[in-house]
Amino acid sequence: MTTEPTAAVGYPQVLRTPTWAWWRPLVGSVVLLVAVFVLAGLVMTPVLVVAVYVQVGIEGGNFADAFTKAADLDRVTPASMLYLNLTLATGVLVAWAVVRWLHGVRPRWLTSVRPGIRWRFLLACLPISVVALAVQVGLGLLVPAEGNENTGQVGTLNHLGGQALAFAIVIVLTTPLQAMGEEYVFRGYLMQAIGSLFGRWSGLAFAVTLLVPALLFAIAHGAQDPPLFFDRFGFGVLAGFLVVRVGGLEPGIALHVLNNFVAYGFALVFGNIATVFEATKTSYWNIPVTIVQSLVYVGLVLLVARRMGVAGATSQPPGRIGQRPV
Secondary structure, eight states, X not given: OOBOOOTTOBGGGTTOOTTOOTHHHHHXXXXXXXXXXXXXXXXXXXXXXXXXXXXXXXXXSOHXXXXXXXXXXXXXXXXXHHHHHHHHHHHHHHHHHHHHHHSOBOGGGGTBTTTSOOHHHHHHHHHHXXXXXXXXXXXXXXXXXXXXXXXXXXXXXXXXXXXXXXXXXXXXXXXXXXXXXXXXXXXXXXXXXXXXXXXXXXXXXXXXXXXXXXXXXXXXXXXXXXXXHHHHHHHHHHHHHHHHHHTBSHHHHHHHHHHHHHHHXXXXXTSOHHHHHTOOOOOTTHHHHHHHHHHHHHHHHHHHHHHHTOOSBSSOOTTOTTSOOO
C-alpha cells in the first residue's frame, strides 16, 4: 500500500504522510547509508573483477596486483573509476527502495513535488550550469593557485592514448549516474527524512534540513583540508537550498553532473585525473570563487523557475491548477 503526501507540502516534508512514524526516517537513513557506502561496494565487486580483467588483458600485468590497486584506489584506473561510479549510482535505486517499502510512498516523490522529473526544467538548468561553471573557471584563472596540490597545469596537453579513451568512456557513461546517486542520497532521501521529523515547517526545520545533509555530503568525501571541505559543504548547501525553493532535485543534478564533467575533462586533457579523483587539498582562494559561482547559479535558477511557473510544493496555488506542468 502506498500513500500520497497531503496538499501544499514542501519537498522536505513529502514523507510526512498519514502513515508517518518517527522511527521510519531514522531507520531509513541508516539503511540507506549502510547500503550505499558499505554493501553496494561488495555487490559491485563482480563489476570490478571484470573491468580489471579487461584492463589487464589490454595493458598486461598481474591480475592480482591490478585488482588490489583498483580496489584500494591506490592508482586511479578506468576500472576503479567505473567501480566507484557505479557503486555510488546505486544510491538512486536504494533511495527509491527505502521510500517505497519503508515509507509506502511512490519513488517519484523523491525526485520532485510534481511528482517525477520535470524534464523541461532539468533541461533549462543545464545551460545555467554551463554559465555558472564558466564563471567558476574564469575566476579560477584570475586567483593564485598557491596551496593547491591537486591543480593540474593547464596549457600542456596530455598524451591521449588508449587509457585516456577508456577514462573518457567511463566518465561520459557513468559520471551522470554517480552524480545522480549522490543527489538522491543527500539532497533526496536524507533531506526528506530529516524534514519529516518536524511537524511544522519553521526556520529551525529549514536550517537543520539544509545543513545536516550538506555536512554529511562533505564528510562522505573523506580526508580533506578546510578549504576543500568548505567547497563541498557549500555545494551541498547550494543544492539543498534550491531543492527547498523549487521542490525538486533537477538543479542539483544538472550542476553536479556538469561540474564533474568539467573537473574530470580538464584533468584528463591537461592534468592528472588522480588529482581530481583523490583530491584532499585546495587553495583558500577557491572559497570566493565558489561563493560567486553559487550566487550566480542560485539567482539564475530561481529566475528561470519563476518564469516557468515551477511549483515548490505538492499542490499548485489557486488559479494555476490548469497550468501545463514543466
